[in-house]
Amino acid sequence: MTRIKCTLAYDGSNFYGFQIQPDKRTVAGELEQALKKIHKGESIRIQGSGRTDTGVHAEGQVIHFDSKLSLGADNWKKALNALLPDDIFIKAAEIVSEDFHARFNAKMKEYHYYVRTSPERDVFSRNYAYHVPEQLNLTKMQDACAYLKGTHDFTTFSSVKATVQGSRVRTLYTVTCEEHPNGFRFVFIGDGFLYNMVRILVSFLLDVGRGKWQPEETLELLAAKDRTRVGKTIGPEGLYLVRVVYE
Amino acid sequence: MTRIKCTLAYDGSNFYGFQIQPDKRTVAGELEQALKKIHKGESIRIQGSGRTDTGVHAEGQVIHFDSKLSLGADNWKKALNALLPDDIFIKAAEIVSEDFHARFNAKMKEYHYYVRTSPERDVFSRNYAYHVPEQLNLTKMQDACAYLKGTHDFTTFSSVKATVQGSRVRTLYTVTCEEHPNGFRFVFIGDGFLYNMVRILVSFLLDVGRGKWQPEETLELLAAKDRTRVGKTIGPEGLYLVRVVYE
Numbered sequence: 070m071t072r073i074k075c076t077l078a079y080d081g082s083n084f085y086g087f088q089i090q091p092d093k094r095t096v097a098g099e100l101e102q103a104l105k106k107i108h109k110g111e112s113i114r115i116q117g118s119g120r121t122d123t124g125v126h127a128e129g130q131v132i133h134f135d136s137k138l139s140l141g142a143d144n145w146k147k148a149l150n151a152l153l154p155d156d157i158f159i160k161a162a163e164i165v166s167e168d169f170h171a172r173f174n175a176k177m178k179e180y181h182y183y184v185r186t187s188p189e190r191d192v193f194s195r196n197y198a199y200h201v202p203e204q205l206n207l208t209k210m211q212d213a214c215a216y217l218k219g220t221h222d223f224t225t226f227s228s229v230k231a232t233v234q235g236s237r238v239r240t241l242y243t244v245t246c247e248e249h250p251n252g253f254r255f256v257f258i259g260d261g262f263l264y265n266m267v268r269i270l271v272s273f274l275l276d277v278g279r280g281k282w283q284p285e286e287t288l289e290l291l292a293a294k295d296r297t298r299v300g301k302t303i304g305p306e307g308l309y310l311v312r313v314v315y316e
Numbered sequence: 317m318t319r320i321k322c323t324l325a326y327d328g329s330n331f332y333g334f335q336i337q338p339d340k341r342t343v344a345g346e347l348e349q350a351l352k353k354i355h356k357g358e359s360i361r362i363q364g365s366g367r368t369d370t371g372v373h374a375e376g377q378v379i380h381f382d383s384k385l386s387l388g389a390d391n392w393k394k395a396l397n398a399l400l401p402d403d404i405f406i407k408a409a410e411i412v413s414e415d416f417h418a419r420f421n422a423k424m425k426e427y428h429y430y431v432r433t434s435p436e437r438d439v440f441s442r443n444y445a446y447h448v449p450e451q452l453n454l455t456k457m458q459d460a461c462a463y464l465k466g467t468h469d470f471t472t473f474s475s476v477k478a479t480v481q482g483s484r485v486r487t488l489y490t491v492t493c494e495e496h497p498n499g500f501r502f503v504f505i506g507d508g509f510l511y512n513m514v515r516i517l518v519s520f521l522l523d524v525g526r527g528k529w530q531p532e533e534t535l536e537l538l539a540a541k542d543r544t545r546v547g548k549t550i551g552p553e554g555l556y557l558v559r560v561v562y563e
Contacts, residue, residue: 080439126440150437158439192327193373193444195402 070135073145074165076313080156081126081305082196088120096121096130096157103152104134118171118178118313119262124196124305129160129179131313133171169315177242177260177314182271183307185252198252199271199307205278207248212284213277214244214255217270217291224294226270227263228302237263237294246274265302272303317382320392321412327403328373328552329443335367343368343377343404350399351381365418365425365560366509371443371552376407376426378560380418416562424489424507424561429518430554432499445499446518446554452525454495459531460524461491461502464517464538471541473517474510475549484510484541493521512549519550 077100085093089101097115104113115134121127140148145162153159183198185191190200220240227237243258255271273290276282276299282290290298324347332340336348344362351360362381368374387395392409400406430445432438437447467487474484490505502518520537523529523546529537537545 078439080442155437155442156439158437160436189407190397190402190405192325192403192405195327197440 070137070167071139072133072135072165072167072169073142074131074133074163074169074171075145075149075159076161077127077130077132078158078160079127079130080196081121081124083156084123086121086123086125087117087127087130096127097132099154099157100132100149103149104136106152107148108136108138116171118175119310121308121310122265122305125308125310126197127310128181129312130310131171131175131315133165133169135167171313174315175313176316177258177312178262178310179243179256179258179312179314180262180267181309181311182255182257182267183249183252183309184255184271184275187251194251196306199304201252201275203279205253205275206280207246207253207278209280209284210246210253210274210278213274213282213287214246216284216287217241217244221291222294223263223266223291225290225296225298226266226273227296228265228269229296230264239263239266244270267308268302268305269296269299271307272301273299275303276300317384317414318386319380319382319412319414319416320389321378321380321410321416321418322392322396322406323408324377324379325375325405325407326373326377327443328368328371330403331370333368333370333372334364334374334377343374344379346401346404347379347396350396351383353399354395355383355385363418365422366557368555368557369512369552372555372557373444374557375428376559377557378418378422378562380412380416382414418560421562422560423563424505424559425509425557426490426503426505426559426561427509427514428556428558429502429504429514430496430499430556431502431518431522434498441498443553446551448499448522450526452500452522453527454493454500454525456527456531457493457500457521457525460521460529460534461493463531463534464488464491468538469541470510470513470538472537472543472545473513473520474543475512475516476543477511486510486513491517514555515549515552516543516546518554519548520546522550523547 087096089097115132118131142162146159149159185198186201222238224237241259245256334343336344362379365378389409393406396406432445433448469485471484486508488506492503
């Protein structure tokens with residue numbers, strides 16, 4: 070058996086998320102269907118670095134799977150891309166050792182979140198950036214980003230539905246907000262992310278940009294460990310899993 | 317009766333083109349459905365400046381319709397946008413005189429065509445730019461654009477399916493090619509366009525960029541009036557109807 074690691078991009082718009090679901094079009098479902106064809110009908114299970122929700126995109130999701138076929142890395146890439154639909158693309162394939170695990174060996178993940186600010190909606194970016202009609206204060210959002218950086222209990226900023234064994238303490242190495250054509254780009258690099266964490270963090274940062282919160286209130290909100298203190302989870306359309314880093 | 321002119325954008329990816337078709341999701345179909353709701357069940361016919369094919373986008377399509385309702389221009393815009401799906405957006409509504417006609421009064425149209433050049437396909441631009449894996453020569457494409465500008469019989473560069481009464485002579489006021497992030501943008505402004513004309517022109521210009529044709533061969537091809545001399549009609553995904561100009 071050989072273990073293969075793949076780095077892939079997908080446009081999440083037309084998927085019910087990453088994870089296999091019966092009778093739903095999912096990223097993992099399409100990958101396993103392509104692998105089944107390559108293996109002449111034999112089912113192959115894939116393991117992703119983590120799930121992404123309906124509508125969330127990836128520029129650098131990572132998966133692994135095992136195969137008894139002996140194809141070279143580049144042939145794996147070609148064979149999969151030939152069979153996959155045009156909203157999934159394998160950017161790289163690698164033969165890895167059998168102790169590589171896409172989920173358990175992940176050390177860091179990087180997410181980007183794109184916000185488009187404009188009074189009116191835009192048909193072309195509706196699936197690719199979150200639309201905010203009002204103007205936002207960049208400096209205040211950047212100040213709040215600085216408070217979020219570091220090691221904190223992120224209970225306030227994660228879904229109550231998150232079923233986490235153990236602590237909700239995570240370390241964010243990078244939290245930034247910068248201007249981007251027609252809006253803003255938020256960057257998060259961390260050792261792990263709780264369920265809906267990026268979408269709730271950006272929701273809060275946008276409220277800071279609107280003046281609803283002051284940046285210095287971030288620490289108090291973190292300390293409260295109370296999801297109900299901050300706003301709703303915003304849409305998946307602005308969210309991209311950009312990179313998964315391994316040892 | 318009041319005549320209303322609307323300027324609209326749509327993402328053509330999920331439409332079977334502009335024109336009404338039974339049991340197909342079309343732009344005109346969605347517009348007429350929204351108008352029917354506003355008119356409490358009464359059917360309202362819309363007239364577009366022209367059709368766009370499946371997958372072709374618009375940033376500035378123009379339509380008109382007649383209504384016995386007396387709404388102000390801005391209320392027409394609001395009412396329609398509230399009812400339309402998120403891949404159509406009314407950018408402007410105007411009350412116009414009864415002799416305005418979206419199709420017959422159009423004096424000029426502007427189309428853009430986006431090409432993405434990169435060895436690999438990209439999941440995010442698959443519906444929004446035409447993918448060319450090879451490198452293209454910008455100067456040669458620009459030289460060929462200069463030959464296309466002006467008044468010519470465009471039979472060579474239009475679909476044989478085009479059912480045109482009268483001549484295939486059209487005037488292109490602007491034909492340009494410029495670098496654009498990750499590729500090129502072609503701009504065409506003309507007094508009228510034959511069926512598939514922009515997609516066949518860009519197909520030819522890309523072949524010039526590949527070195528298959530020399531720019532100076534453009535005039536000979538125009539003179540040949542023979543569709544079979546130039547390459548296939550390329551995809552709709554790169555094509556945008558940007559502007560319709562009236563007197």
